[in-house]
Amino acid sequence: MSWIFGIISQNLTLGTIKILANIHAQPIHKIETSNIYIATGGIKQTCQFGSFPNSSGWIVVGSGIKREASRIRFLSPTDWQTILADSQIKLPDLDGHFVAVKWQPQQIKFFTDQIGLRTIYFAETDNGIAFSTRLDWIAHLLGTCQIDFETFGAHWLTFNQISSDSLIKGIKRLGPGGITLCTPTLIKMENTPWQPSTISAEKKPEELEESLKTLIQPAIEKNYTLSLALSGGLDSRVLLSLLLAEPQQSFALHTFSHSSDPDVIIAKRIARDNNLAQLYFNEPIPKPADCLTILKEYIGQTGAGETASAFLKLRYYPIVHSQNKFIIDGGFGEIWRRQYLNRLLRRGKKALKSGNPHLIYHYLTRHRASIFNEAVVRIMQKGIEKQIESLWQTMPQIKEIGEENFLDLMAIRTRFPNSGCYEQARMDCEVLNYMPYAQPSFLQQLFETPIQLRRNGKLFHQIILKHYPSLAKYPLVKNNTTYPFYFSTIPAWIWTKFKAKLGLSFFDPSVIEFLSVMKEFIQDIVNSNEIKNYSAYDYPAIKSLVEQFYAGKKELANEVDWWLTFELWRRAINAN
Secondary structure, X not given: OOEEEEEEOOOOOHHHHHHHHOOOOOOOEEEEOOOEEEEEEOOHHHEEEEEEOOOEEEEEEEEEEEEEOOEEEEOOHHHHHHHHHOOOOOOOOOEEEEXXXXXXXXXXXXXXOOOOOOOOEEEEEOXXXXXXXXXXXXXXXXXXXXXXXXXXXXXXXXXXXXXXXXXXXXXXXXXXXXXXXXXXXXXXXXXXOOOOOOOOOOOOHHHHHHHHHHHOOEEOOOOOEEEEEOOOOHHHHHHHHHHHOOOOOOEEEEEEOOOOOHHHHHHHHHHHHOOOOEEEEOOOOOOHHHHHHHHHHHHHHHOOOOOHHHHHOOOOHHHHHHOOEEEEOOOOHHHHHOOOOHHHHHOOHHHHHHOXXXXXXXXXXXXXXXXXXXXXXXXXXXXXXXXXXXXXXXXXOHHHHOHHHHHHHHHHHHHHHHHHHHHHHHHHOOOEEEOHHHOHHHHHHHOOOOHHHHHHHHHHHHHHHHHOHHHXXXXXXXXXXXXXXXXXXXXXXXHHHHHHHOOOOOOOOHHHHHHHHOHHHHHHHHOOHHHHOOOOEOHHHHHHHHHHHHOOOHHHHHHHHHHHHHHHHHHHOXXX
């Protein structure tokens, strides 16, 4: 990630600076005063900084975005200099994903973007108050840490974490729309959950199309080319249809994954048929030692949010960046198709209306791996219910905004900062990138759009058929199989389920191949005292899981992958 790491102290010593410098990577920029040390790095395009009079200055990691007429512009150092020079800093109208820092001799202020796609952590130490955009680094600074299983419960047992709290005890996290004031002895934090300014149903499809067009036409440096992450899904195809309809917009495509993945097959067909330049990557799995080196960094940054094997698809951004590509991604397009939290809407409507955390929890569950003992699972479940209860206290009344608007707002407040933030921060260190669907200005328009246009991808289908109808001849991809373009949500779900039962869905062999490469390492650690003695684990269950997988039960690959992910993350943060 483009990162920040530092400390504010009453008496900053060279010894403290040396400790921090031994943890963080090579910086692009450093600030050292009598009581402040800040290092920042990554790639220069997502790591900006400047100075003010009277020994003060600023740093921004990530990207700020401003709408201007018919296109968007990424904020330059001059823009940030002007914004952060103001004594009353205001960032509510900015799109983008970023952490901004303004430092003065005796205090530092921190700001996060509206929906929390970037975040920063704080911890009180013997030498002062430390802060970092990387949780693993600040955990390493503290020494041995403890996972807060009440907070971690939702991170593991549901789709994603619900609160914006830190996963580690003794470390605080700044949430969406957050401001933190730090002095050598004080941390004062406040978050502002994102809220649409109005909720109506007045937007016409044409207005939304024009707004989305603005977001896919960024003003970028002449030596860069926009590169669309194309899959077989609907969200990236909408962006492609608009790009193809604007001949003045130069762009390319890129696709990662196994060659037999239907996402890859469909994306390649579209690129070939439309004479579009496309980068495709699917390199061999590295050797075990190289995997461990990569995973130490990858999992340290992604916080056990994705499996260890996911790095196989996500390791190519530096190559894309080296070719001067600026990535545009269809991430979070699901929210425009009313795809989030539908289990709670369709099956748990009574629970939803009741607001009862115990009932609601059951409609948010996601199985990863059964690796924790019963006592820890109870703590995790209790924590989930607390997070749901706290969330409900900040949400508008369902009867005021309607069930589907309520669920979409819930998704924005929980999924964006807790699912998207980890990979967003990692990507910012490797490549220029942004997601049009995840911009607050466009999310505002979501709540001004008739719900019937949002359901079943109706609006997205209309955009494709209007702007580049030939893209409708290609099937769409869902759950590792294809379905006809014109199917709505329910028929698509039935179709893909039926194909899966017939064995017609794609199974990615990369996970099994990866676990085979890592076999010796996994079998060594599962028999180690470090695993046997970790009090949170259900050790017999883990040992049985690993033994059964390597004895031939390949259907357990996903659970082994998730356990390995957690174990490597636990080591990355030094959790006892």
